[in-house]
Amino acid sequence: MSMGFDKETFKKSVLFNMKNVFRKTVDEATKEQMYQAVAYAVKDVIIDEWIATHKEYEKQDVKTLYYLSMEFLMGRALGNSIISFMAQPDVKDVLEELGFDLNAIEDQEPDPALGNGGLGRLAACFLDSLATLGYPAYGCGIRYRYGMFKQKIENGYQVEIPDDWLKNGYPFEIRRAEYATEVKFGGYVKVVRENGRERFVQEGYQSVLAVPYDMPIIGYGNNVVNTLRIWDAQAINTFSLDSFDKGDYQKAVEQENLAKTIVEVLYPNDNHYAGKELRLKQQYFFISASVQRAVKKYMENHDDIHKFYEKNVFQLNDTHPTVAVPELMRILLDDYGLSWEEAWEITTRTCAYTNHTIMSEALEKWPIELFSRLLPRIYQIVEEINRRFQLKISQMYPGNQDKVRKMAIVYDGQVRMANLAIVGGFSVNGVARLHTEILKNQELKDFYEMMPEKFNNKTNGITQRRFLLHGNPLLSEWVTKKIGNDWITNLPHIHRLAVYADDPKCQQEFMDIKYQNKVRLARYIKEHNGIEVDPRSIFDVQVKRLHEYKRQLMNILHVMYLYNQLKDNPNLDMVPRTFIFGAKAAAGYRRAKLTIKLINSVAEVINNDRSIGGKIKVVFIEDYKVSNAEIIFAAADVSEQISTASKEASGTGNMKFMLNGALTLGTMDGANVEIVEEVGAENAFIFGLSSDEVIRYERDGGYDPMEIFNNNYEIRRVLMQLINGYYSPQDPELFRDIYNSLLNTMSSDRADTYFILKDLPSYGEAQKRIDQAYRDESWWAKAAILNVASSGKFTSDRTILEYVRDIWHLEKVNVEL
Ligand code: H53
Numbered sequence: 001m002s003m004g005f006d007k008e009t010f011k012k013s014v015l016f017n018m019k020n021v022f023r024k025t026v027d028e029a030t031k032e033q034m035y036q037a038v039a040y041a042v043k044d045v046i047i048d049e050w051i052a053t054h055k056e057y058e059k060q061d062v063k064t065l066y067y068l069s070m071e072f073l074m075g076r077a078l079g080n081s082i083i084s085f086m087a088q089p090d091v092k093d094v095l096e097e098l099g100f101d102l103n104a105i106e107d108q109e110p111d112p113a114l115g116n117g118g119l120g121r122l123a124a125c126f127l128d129s130l131a132t133l134g135y136p137a138y139g140c141g142i143r144y145r146y147g148m149f150k151q152k153i154e155n156g157y158q159v160e161i162p163d164d165w166l167k168n169g170y171p172f173e174i175r176r177a178e179y180a181t182e183v184k185f186g187g188y189v190k191v192v193r194e195n196g197r198e199r200f201v202q203e204g205y206q207s208v209l210a211v212p213y214d215m216p217i218i219g220y221g222n223n224v225v226n227t228l229r230i231w232d233a234q235a236i237n238t239f240s241l242d243s244f245d246k247g248d249y250q251k252a253v254e255q256e257n258l259a260k261t262i263v264e265v266l267y268p269n270d271n272h273y274a275g276k277e278l279r280l281k282q283q284y285f286f287i288s289a290s291v292q293r294a295v296k297k298y299m300e301n302h303d304d305i306h307k308f309y310e311k312n313v314f315q316l317n318d319t320h321p322t323v324a325v326p327e328l329m330r331i332l333l334d335d336y337g338l339s340w341e342e343a344w345e346i347t348t349r350t351c352a353y354t355n356h357t358i359m360s361e362a363l364e365k366w367p368i369e370l371f372s373r374l375l376p377r378i379y380q381i382v383e384e385i386n387r388r389f390q391l392k393i394s395q396m397y398p399g400n401q402d403k404v405r406k407m408a409i410v411y412d413g414q415v416r417m418a419n420l421a422i423v424g425g426f427s428v429n430g431v432a433r434l435h436t437e438i439l440k441n442q443e444l445k446d447f448y449e450m451m452p453e454k455f456n457n458k459t460n461g462i463t464q465r466r467f468l469l470h471g472n473p474l475l476s477e478w479v480t481k482k483i484g485n486d487w488i489t490n491l492p493h494i495h496r497l498a499v500y501a502d503d504p505k506c507q508q509e510f511m512d513i514k515y516q517n518k519v520r521l522a523r524y525i526k527e528h529n530g531i532e533v534d535p536r537s538i539f540d541v542q543v544k545r546l547h548e549y550k551r552q553l554m555n556i557l558h559v560m561y562l563y564n565q566l567k568d569n570p571n572l573d574m575v576p577r578t579f580i581f582g583a584k585a586a587a588g589y590r591r592a593k594l595t596i597k598l599i600n601s602v603a604e605v606i607n608n609d610r611s612i613g614g615k616i617k618v619v620f621i622e623d624y625k626v627s628n629a630e631i632i633f634a635a636a637d638v639s640e641q642i643s644t645a646s647k648e649a650s651g652t653g654n655m656k657f658m659l660n661g662a663l664t665l666g667t668m669d670g671a672n673v674e675i676v677e678e679v680g681a682e683n684a685f686i687f688g689l690s691s692d693e694v695i696r697y698e699r700d701g702g703y704d705p706m707e708i709f710n711n712n713y714e715i716r717r718v719l720m721q722l723i724n725g726y727y728s729p730q731d732p733e734l735f736r737d738i739y740n741s742l743l744n745t746m747s748s749d750r751a752d753t754y755f756i757l758k759d760l761p762s763y764g765e766a767q768k769r770i771d772q773a774y775r776d777e778s779w780w781a782k783a784a785i786l787n788v789a790s791s792g793k794f795t796s797d798r799t800i801l802e803y804v805r806d807i808w809h810l811e812k813v814n815v816e817l
Contacts, residue, residue, distance in 0.1 A: 011097070062810070075625075121626070138290075190203050200334055222815065235258075271545070280371065283322075543582035582628070636660065
């Protein structure tokens with residue numbers, strides 16, 4: 001147990017906080033107030049460790065990682081914190097003595113949802129692993145006033161509700177006004193001559209004050225508490241009452257508004273960039289504040305800025321934080337007066353870039369007009385980086401204009417952020433082996449040929465502490481009973497479970513636990529959706545952001561097909577199935593939202609058709625988020641990972657399902673490839689085109705979905721049901737756009753861009769294999785146990801150790817109290 005925790009002290013602290021914050025005794029308190037009081041008590045427990053950790057970092061003058069990310073999808077902190085200082089049983093007792101249930105109290109916490117999906121959740125898992133492994137690291141991001149919207153389903157449609165996560169205050173954060181930093185936008189650059197040198201000064205700008213809020217990131221059982229630092233924006237000069245000068249007044253109002261709008265809301269797009277000016281403001285806002293602060297902190301106890309990179313490393317989480325490259329250059333050139341060469345040396349030894357996607361619509365490109373107007377000095381620096389880089393290209397490939405066209409940073413009226421990130425750093429990594437190979441051989445081929453030494457792979461991972469220990473207590477206890485508890489910090493040890501895979505008693509125990517978890521999810525579904533589902537049916541689950549490349553549409557088309565089979569033959573011999581979906585669509589993504597409506601319309605028809613004897617149920621779980629994800633993974637039998645091969649860079653949900661003993665139904669895409677490699681193809685259900693085949697079709701053509709439509713009666717029947725009102729009798733045209741997307745060539749897009757009809761037959765075959773396999777309970781249990789036992793590679797602890805070894809070169813720190 002962590003040294004900071006004592007049961008009696010904790011109880012006193014809860015009572016004390018209840019009195020001080022709410023002026024109440026425990027028996028008068030609401031659950032929400034109890035949650036707050038407990039959260040403050042938890043903060044009391046960790047505060048000394050938090051201080052001690054940073055003292056130790058200072059004392060040892062450690063190298064520090066700054067993980068720069070627009071998104072941190074943390075999920076609830078309370079339960080996870082309690083687990084981290086190994087006090088769960090004690091806290092549970094204390095609360096029971098006070099007449100409360102820990103689970104119910106945990107449920108009071110809003111899910112801090114400062115992220116969209118995989119990228120933001122990966123950042124959260126990384127922070128957990130960094131703290132648990134004892135590495136000095138800051139997460140740096142934005143304190144959005146509104147996080148990811150809450151999703152309601154009304155009449156089958158997604159409705160977005162603002163996520164006012166701060167409305168009751170957030171007990172875990174601490175405002176650090178002493179580190180507030182000015183960030184400047186707009187204006188123009190003036191050149192001043194000073195001792196024979198040119199200096200560049202930004203004038204006529206607007207500025208905001210960035211104010212950091214720190215949240216603790218608690219290592220598991222090791223006294224280490226790291227920091228997630230998220231920046232809020234404030235106006236610099238608030239109104240002065242005696243200022244009747246109209247100009248000043250106007251300016252003050254503008255600054256107030258700028259500050260308010262910058263951090264107002266998280267853009268709800270995942271894997272898609274909208275090119276909005278406000279988004280670029282957000283990027284520069286948190287990057288400028290973070291980089292300025294990092295430099296200042298370093299100079300507080302070092303005197304040579306030239307060695308900055310020895311003690312600091314910036315990891316750019318996708319292209320979103322790429323302005324860190326020119327911002328660090330700016331500080332070194334303008335504030336520290338370094339030469340270009342000196343500044344470039346430091347910058348390129350400090351920055352490293354992670355690529356998370358090859359989807360072209362996710363690649364950030366900013367119009368020069370916008371970029372230079374908003375960030376005039378930064379734009380000058382980018383131009384100079386580009387000029388020097390183009391020179392280098394011409395030296396290496398004389399006369400090859402094609403190389404310049406493809407690799408330039410500023411080209412065709414646009415600033416290309418990926419190119420800037422690659423050139424401005426010392427490392428470029430993909431997030432799964434296949435993804436990195438595609439980067440090297442296709443998407444970033446020219447860069448790879450020019451600078452192969454920068455490229456490396458870091459297959460993603462997830463934290464077992466949240467997604468097994470916290471999310472699945474029953475399985476977690478079972479695993480510990482079998483093999484001891486060191487899997488909590490050393491997941492590869494979970495492989496010792498493999499010897500139990502053949503043991504009938506263990507198989508039974510495992511299936512009982514799965515069953516209880518399915519009952520728990522069924523209860524959640526009944527409470528939240530009003531739908532009754534049978535925990536004895538196969539729970540077949542696809543939960544992730546809604547995106548065409550993830551092919552939720554293929555899943556529901558297959559459900560429509562199955563339903564047709566059942567209507568033709570109500571005695572069809574099949575294991576009852578519950579198809580579970582959960583997905584948020586970006587608010588402006590029309591086809592994705594229509595797909596949600598389709599899933600709900602199909603659910604409506606099927607769930608109310610008594611003639612099929614309940615053999616299929618379809619459930620769309622509202623508001624998929626970290627907290628209900630934990631319940632969903634624990635209950636899944638089948639994990640749907642069915643993206644068009646080559647499109648899903650890694651996937652991380654796939655790993656969470658595996659860890660909880662679900663079998664993967666998937667394409668050979670992203671990290672699925674490595675999952676299958678670990679568990680064996682015989683313990684997964686693989687189907688569909690390979691990434692090479694997809695890439696070849698994309699390059700050479702030769703795929704015609706109409707041919708499939710014409711030759712495959714079952715597929716044709718399903719597609720016709722999209723436009724004959726079968727699932728939308730009030731409005732037969734409702735799903736026309738989806739039908740068109742599969743069959744008609746529109747604008748520049750090829751019909752069926754994501755090869756849904758092409759893969760549908762082999763997907764159906766794989767689904768049949770699942771139906772057969774599930775009938776053999778012993779086989780299924782064995783395969784499920786082997787999935788858990790083979791999940792060791794996919795801990796984010798392993799991922800972090802690889803980043804440390806190959807990119808960050810951090811030293812582990814011990815914190816004694
Ligand atoms: O990042 C995950 C991957 C996943 C990928 C996702 C992602 C976003 O969530 C947002 C933007 C982006 O470029 C990529 O789609 O495959 O697992 C973490 O690496």
